[in-house]
Amino acid sequence: MKLHELRDNDGATKSRKRIGRGPGSGKGKTGGRGIKGQKSRSGVAIAGYEGGQMPLYQRLPKRGFNKPNRKKFAVVNLGIIQKFVDAKKLDAKTAITEDVLVEVGVVRRKLDGVRVLAKGDISAKLNLEVTGASKAAVEAVEKAGGKLTVTGPAAAE
Numbered sequence: 001m002k003l004h005e006l007r008d009n010d011g012a013t014k015s016r017k018r019i020g021r022g023p024g025s026g027k028g029k030t031g032g033r034g035i036k037g038q039k040s041r042s043g044v045a046i047a048g049y050e051g052g053q054m055p056l057y058q059r060l061p062k063r064g065f066n067k068p069n070r071k072k073f074a075v076v077n078l079g080i081i082q083k084f085v086d087a088k089k090l091d092a093k094t095a096i097t098e099d100v101l102v103e104v105g106v107v108r109r110k111l112d113g114v115r116v117l118a119k120g121d122i123s124a125k126l127n128l129e130v131t132g133a134s135k136a137a138v139e140a141v142e143k144a145g146g147k148l149t150v151t152g153p154a155a156a157e
Contacts, residue, residue: 073114073115074111076101076106076107076116077118078119080120081106081122086124089104095129098110098131101130113151115131116130117134117137118139122141124146125146126141127146128141129149130150131153133150
């Protein structure tokens with residue numbers, strides 16, 4: 001079999017409906033849109049309109065709230081940190097701060113701080129300084145003989 005002999009199975013693809021291509025096509029002239037009216041014109045979007053009845057999205061009550069000043073943390077799993085230590089990109093002997101994590105490429109940007117979670121295994125003896133960490137992450141680092149210092153989120157300006 002050669003590249004030019006490759007083809008789809010029979011019935012795997014369906015050719016698109018070519019609308020407005022003459023009366024012989026069965027979809028010519030008005031192109032399946034009927035005659036006149038708003039929906040026969042182009043550029044019409046009446047999604048959610050229910051013929052004057054109150055639309056469903058307006059009948060249902062509003063729910064939830066998005067806090068305007070919420071903090072967004074960059075999340076790192078212990079397994080990823082261990083992977084970077086194994087690859088010799090992170091030095092386990094020196095203190096690992098958020099800036100070091102960004103510099104090495106563990107996280108792309110700090111945002112409001114870095115939060116460490118306990119997914120994955122950690123075997124290196126690390127000295128981590130981050131904005132936040134889960135209890136399980138702190139325990140895992142201490143179990144490996146390291147230290148995880150939580151500085152807490154920076155105060156809002």
